[in-house]
Amino acid sequence: MNGENNCNEPCPIARSLAFAGDAWSLLILRDAHAGLTRFDQFRKSLGIAPTMLTRRLATLTEEGLLEKRRYSEHPPREEYLLTAAGRDFLPVLFMIGEWGRQYRGGGKLVRFFDAETGTEIKAVAVDEVTGARIGTRPIRIVTPEES
């Protein structure tokens, strides 16, 4: 598509898609949330070609979702850690997962539990103001005037 272009659009969804509109990036973020940090961990987990992985990690780093940290000077080795922006992407991943569970749910599935209560997590999106679930009420879309 066109990453730079999207960032000037008024739609916040389009802006996010400048980098997240590709499956590899989302899977890398998923694995990063699962605790992976290193090149070869991602490569083995995803079965991704190293060229792709190099590029995706670079993009995610440039976009501020991951940060590179040197964990060894000799030999020089880097690992990739989630930034605050990267961590805040978790709700998106969970909602994507919920949809997948509901509509592509056959067979064995990974499951997520609240480590404190032990209950299985069921992610839902709500409007923080009204408390209503997203999609249960009519929405009014307001587009900014052209300047």
Add this chain to the structure above:
Amino acid sequence: MNGENNCNEPCPIARSLAFAGDAWSLLILRDAHAGLTRFDQFRKSLGIAPTMLTRRLATLTEEGLLEKRRYSEHPPREEYLLTAAGRDFLPVLFMIGEWGRQYRGGGKLVRFFDAETGTEIKAVAVDEVTGARIGTRPIRIVTPEES
């Protein structure tokens, strides 16, 4: 990537990405939620090449997020409507939008309001069981045993 392959993976995120792991599909779904139904509406809204649009609409239809409906016999004309699965994708779009608003939020942005209360919608993902916001508590991931 590889759509078919992902559908056998145990991760519900990976399964969703079999079709949603591409920016055009998500933007088409966004526009469908905004009320667009016809080929040329999508084409003009997105500036997408017709070849791409044909393919993406076909995939989304096959995957069960859109359905084709004939709205004119002479000449034969089809429109694309959201299915239940397509409508249930709205929370994903909202969470993507929230992230974009937070981290790519400069300049003019489209805004969403609750049509009943008139308040601006702020989408957050919560665990329906505990009520806690996703990302605020430790998570335990349980992978199914290999069969």
Add this chain to the structure above:
DNA sequence: GGTGTTACTATCAAATTGAAACTAACGGTA
């Protein structure tokens, strides 16, 4: 008969992706 609308398909160059092999910089072992 001519123009406009809608929903495409055809063609083809350019960009992206994926697979495989290779490299650099070490550390450990024999």
Add this chain to the structure above:
DNA sequence: TACCGTTAGTTTCAATTTGATAGTAACACC
């Protein structure tokens, strides 16, 4: 010293996908 293994990539190149442009089919309207 020679050799192997690990990690984080790069190089190369074929195959696929994409994007832009033009064309088509089936009408409606004037």
